[in-house]
Amino acid sequence: MRKKTVVPIILVAFVLTLVGCNHETTVTQDIVDKTVAVNSFHPKDYPNKIEVSSTLDFAKIYQNVDELYEDSQNVVYGKVKEIAYIDDSGAAITSYKFLIENSYKGSLKENDMISVLAVGGYVRLQKFIEVFGDAKFKDYSESKRNQTVIQENVMGAPLPQENEKYLLFLSDPIKDESPLPDGAYSEIGAFMGRYYDKGNARNGNTLSRYVPKDEPDFYGGENENYSLSKFENILQKK
Incomplete structure (x- = not known):
C-alpha cells in the first residue's frame, strides 16, 4: 500500500487574540526546474488580518536526525528562492521554491x-468558512x-522566508492527494523536518530546528544542533 504524504492535519484551535572557507557555495550549473504550479494568493491583498494559534496532531515526535532520516525519502540542503501561500484544503500551507545545493538521500540532485509544502502560513477567511x-x-x-x-504560525513556528538556508527531510513527490499539488514535496513532521542555517553551516556554524x-x-x-560536516559524518556511518 502506498504511504500517504505526511502533511499533518491542523487542529484549528483558534485563539482569536484577534568547509573551512569563508564563502557560501556558488551554484554554477544550470538549474533544473522541478517546481509545480500552485493556486496561490497574496496576503497583502487583504486589508484585514486575524492572527491564529493552532496545534498539530502528530503521529510521531522526531527526536533526532536518525529518526528523521529513516522516515524521509529525500534529504537535501539548499536555499529558499520564492514563497507562495495556498489554502485549497481550508488549511494554511506555505509553498516555497527550494534550490538544492547538496543531496544526501533520494534521487534529487x-x-x-x-x-x-510547509504547514502554516495564510488562509483566506472565505475559504476557511467554505471548508469548516x-x-x-x-x-x-x-x-x-x-x-x-x-x-497561522503552527505552535509558534516561523514561516519559511526567501533566502533562508535549510537542511530538509522530505517526502516523496506528492501524487493523487488533491487538493495538494502533484509533484511537490512535504516536510517530514512539519517543522521537525526543517533545520535552519542561521549563519554558515559549511564554516562550522550550527543547523538547528524550531x-x-x-x-x-x-x-x-x-x-541536538549540527554543522554540515557533522551531519555528513553521521551519514557516512549509515
Missing part, C-alpha cells in the same frame, strides 16, 4: 529546484469575509 463553516464568524459581513485573511516556546522538552531533550 544539486541544482534541482523543487516545490516544498462560519460558526466563529457569523457576525462578519460578506464584504469583511472577502477582505480578511488568517495568519522548539515550541511553551514545550522546551518537545524533542525529549535530544534536540
Whole structure:
C-alpha cells in the first residue's frame, strides 16, 4: 500500500487574540526546474488580518536526525528562492521554491529546484468558512469575509522566508492527494523536518530546528544542533 504524504492535519484551535572557507557555495550549473504550479494568493491583498494559534496532531515526535532520516525519502540542503501561500484544503500551507545545493538521500540532485509544502502560513477567511463553516464568524459581513485573511504560525513556528538556508527531510513527490499539488514535496513532521542555517553551516556554524516556546522538552531533550560536516559524518556511518 502506498504511504500517504505526511502533511499533518491542523487542529484549528483558534485563539482569536484577534568547509573551512569563508564563502557560501556558488551554484554554477544550470538549474533544473522541478517546481509545480500552485493556486496561490497574496496576503497583502487583504486589508484585514486575524492572527491564529493552532496545534498539530502528530503521529510521531522526531527526536533526532536518525529518526528523521529513516522516515524521509529525500534529504537535501539548499536555499529558499520564492514563497507562495495556498489554502485549497481550508488549511494554511506555505509553498516555497527550494534550490538544492547538496543531496544526501533520494534521487534529487544539486541544482534541482523543487516545490516544498510547509504547514502554516495564510488562509483566506472565505475559504476557511467554505471548508469548516462560519460558526466563529457569523457576525462578519460578506464584504469583511472577502477582505480578511488568517495568519497561522503552527505552535509558534516561523514561516519559511526567501533566502533562508535549510537542511530538509522530505517526502516523496506528492501524487493523487488533491487538493495538494502533484509533484511537490512535504516536510517530514512539519517543522521537525526543517533545520535552519542561521549563519554558515559549511564554516562550522550550527543547523538547528524550531522548539515550541511553551514545550522546551518537545524533542525529549535530544534536540541536538549540527554543522554540515557533522551531519555528513553521521551519514557516512549509515
